[in-house]
Amino acid sequence: MKFGGHVSIAGGLDRAIERGQKITADCIQIFVTPPQRWLKANHSDEAVAKFLDAKASSGIGPILLHGLYLINLGSADDALRQRSVDALVSQLGWSDRLGAMGVCFHVGSFGSEEREIGLARAAEGIADILTRADGTSPLLLETTAGAGNSIGGRFEDLAELIERLARSPRLQVCLDTCHIFAAGYPCLTTAELDATLGEFDRLIGLDRLTALHLNDSKGAFGSHKDRHENIGDGQIGLDGFRAIVNHPKLKGLPSFLEVPGIDGEGPDEENLRRLRELVSDEKRPAV
Numbered sequence: 384m385k386f387g388g389h390v391s392i393a394g395g396l397d398r399a400i401e402r403g404q405k406i407t408a409d410c411i412q413i414f415v416t417p418p419q420r421w422l423k424a425n426h427s428d429e430a431v432a433k434f435l436d437a438k439a440s441s442g443i444g445p446i447l448l449h450g451l452y453l454i455n456l457g458s459a460d461d462a463l464r465q466r467s468v469d470a471l472v473s474q475l476g477w478s479d480r481l482g483a484m485g486v487c488f489h490v491g492s493f494g495s496e497e498r499e500i501g502l503a504r505a506a507e508g509i510a511d512i513l514t515r516a517d518g519t520s521p522l523l524l525e526t527t528a529g530a531g532n533s534i535g536g537r538f539e540d541l542a543e544l545i546e547r548l549a550r551s552p553r554l555q556v557c558l559d560t561c562h563i564f565a566a567g568y569p570c571l572t573t574a575e576l577d578a579t580l581g582e583f584d585r586l587i588g589l590d591r592l593t594a595l596h597l598n599d600s601k602g603a604f605g606s607h608k609d610r611h612e613n614i615g616d617g618q619i620g621l622d623g624f625r626a627i628v629n630h631p632k633l634k635g636l637p638s639f640l641e642v643p644g645i646d647g648e649g650p651d652e653e654n655l656r657r658l659r660e661l662v663s664d665e666k667r668p669a670v
């Protein structure tokens with residue numbers, strides 16, 4: 384498994400690579416614009432070239448982009464939905480330009496309306512995005528904790544979206560450990576993961592699972608609380624992460640931390656060290 388984390392691009396795109404190296408990340412996730420505002424990314428050709436150089440010389444990769452937090456493709460608000468579509472079209476373009484693996488995002492929520500209506504709206508939005516973004520980068524739908532009618536708290540939501548989009552090959556999934564745990568999917572032992580990933584495979588297909596967010600959970604199992612904790616300090620714990628990082632179906636994936644950090648400054652070397660220490664060394668004979 385590749386271990387990395389979300390890092391800031393403050394000061395320039397290439398600074399993200401530097402920050403990744405500083406925390407010993409194999410791979411990094413970034414926002415190309417501040418996630419709390421509707422801004423279009425506006426990086427110069429020079430900044431992009433510097434980023435690509437730094438990426439190549441560092442060996443860091445893959446790069447995953449994360450969509451704005453404001454995005455809601457399930458909303459009844461037409462203007463909000465349109466802004467969400469525009470933002471994701473722009474970010475897919477940035478993913479192509481930066482040689483990233485795609486754009487991961489939370490689909491949104493259907494609020495007080497029927498689930499079917501929300502899913503139909505989201506599917507329409509995604510269809511629009513994939514038509515307008517004529518590059519090759521995929522969208523990664525993220526599993527959510529399932530609070531407040533959010534789309535993605537059940538694997539069925541994502542499966543239905545993919546189905547409605549004629550199983551487009553540009554749709555992939557990013558699985559967040561904090562979110563699935565809070566959503567009520569057992570994932571703390573190999574046997575529990577076998578069952579949960581079996582259900583994922585049956586509904587969505589494991590071939591679409593291309594990235595992981597590794598976060599411990601402050602909230603209890605099934606609480607639907609989306610509150611990230613440092614690795615080993617939450618309800619998933621080190622034993623849970625040992626099962627996760629060594630699971631044969633997950634081992635080949637890039638993983639990204641979105642944890643508060645030991646010093647409160649986000650993903651850090653210590654969280655990565657904790658994860659790497661849990662990886663079983665296959666070459667060492669079992670004692």
Ligand SMILES: [Zn+2]
Nearest residue numbers: 525559596641
């Ligand atoms: Zn996440």
Ligand SMILES: [Zn+2]
Nearest residue numbers: 562609610611
């Ligand atoms: Zn989260």
